[in-house]
Amino acid sequence: MYQSISSFFKNCVVFVTAFCIVLTVAGSSFTRSAQADVIYHAFDECFNNIKDKVPQIKAAGYNYIQVSPPNKTASRLDEACTSDKYWYMQYQPLDYVLEGNLGTREDLKDLINTAHENGIRVIADVVLNHLANYKNVPNKDGKPFPEAYPIFQNQEYFHNQVCINNYNNPSEVENNWLCSKDDPEGLPDLKTDLLYVQQQQQNYLKKLLDFGFDGLRFDAAKHISRDDMTKILANVPDDVLYYGEVIGNTYEDSMSYVPVFPKVTDFQLVNTLKNAFGFGGDLRSLVNPSDTRRALIGEHAVTFARNHDTWAEGQFDNWKFDQGDLPLATAYVLAIKEGTPLILNFDAFNPTVVAGTQFNQKMKGQDQYYRNGSEIAPSADSANLLFIERGGKGLAIINKAGTTFDVQAAKMPGLEVGCYNELQYNFKMCVDKGDDGKKYITQWGGPQRGGINIGNRTALFFVKAEV
8 A cells, every 4th residue: 555645545455375386496496385474564765774774573483574675666866775755656656567665676685595595585665556657757758648558558548537436336446547636737647448458467476486476466456446456366376375565444344356366455453453453342352253243254354553554654544553552453363263364564563462473373273262260260251361372282362451450369260281481571381280179270370379460561472391
């Protein structure tokens, strides 16, 4: 997604793809997996900077890196590698050439090779709906619109210049320009139903795959009809996994894209998280939210607490979290079995988030159960507490209260007998059977006490210790 000088970008859609092919990197075989795990969103980061961070990204538990659009884009008024003020210029393509503000073609290749050498796959952001605002096209040398765009020099390749007025009208959303009173020129909207346009875009996708990318993210996809997008994706290999960020107005709106995109971003869950973690919210509302359509079906969901759209100033303010709630909401996204988590780079190295990322990786394939707090301790049935068990081998506890939760005795009926390592604060919890045959927490941090002691506004992640 992208940001204009005004608010007309608030209704765009994003898609992500991951691939399952084999390619050779630096003389060795690298297998692309169809299973997307946790994605580090390197939003508006220069390629060399990301390359330098690959060891840190790997150590934190991420196995995908998503970069901002790598094609040639409009020039910026800031230094891209040190500022994100004009990030939205990355979403105004001039041409489908791998050269832009974030680095050279060689810089990008070095990043991909370094990532692959570390077992990390790379996703490219792709903008197909529109081109750069004509006033931002450099060196047009008096050429009239649209002759300054190298591969789209004829008027016939663009829809008529009419601004989208009603974002609830699919015809307007798919055929009109993204423009406004503040920016009347707007972004030239391509006629994606034309064979020539589709062929140019298919060529670009092939170029990205041949270059070494393992995934694609399609920006503003809701502005392209489902039929057109299906044709554009026709030559993507069958074993490629792609998923999308759809800013659906409703559950049904989001899920209506699943026939074209197997996965879509779960803004329904973002709304549910916002309500649960906000003042007066109840974490117990997060138990199986997809059952009541407050979240998408897990296998079709790309999950997050915030992405770069909800981060951006003046956009989606209703989905912005209080700073203290954000890592806790992200902890939930990482603790649950459902979805493919997408973590914005600004949040990626928060200690709670890193622990959650590592928990997510260790719990792959484990079942999930939301334990009622009353089964643990009488006072644990609270709007401020959530207990998520993973297959008897893992446990996540979230406390959103401003006070510590402390009980000297606590049952733990769902976990296996044994000891568990906590990933954020690095202490041990042990579970054993009592004289009544029920399972209790017999050690919490040390042999001198059992029960539970979890600090205010934090999350804990326990994984069963290896024998």
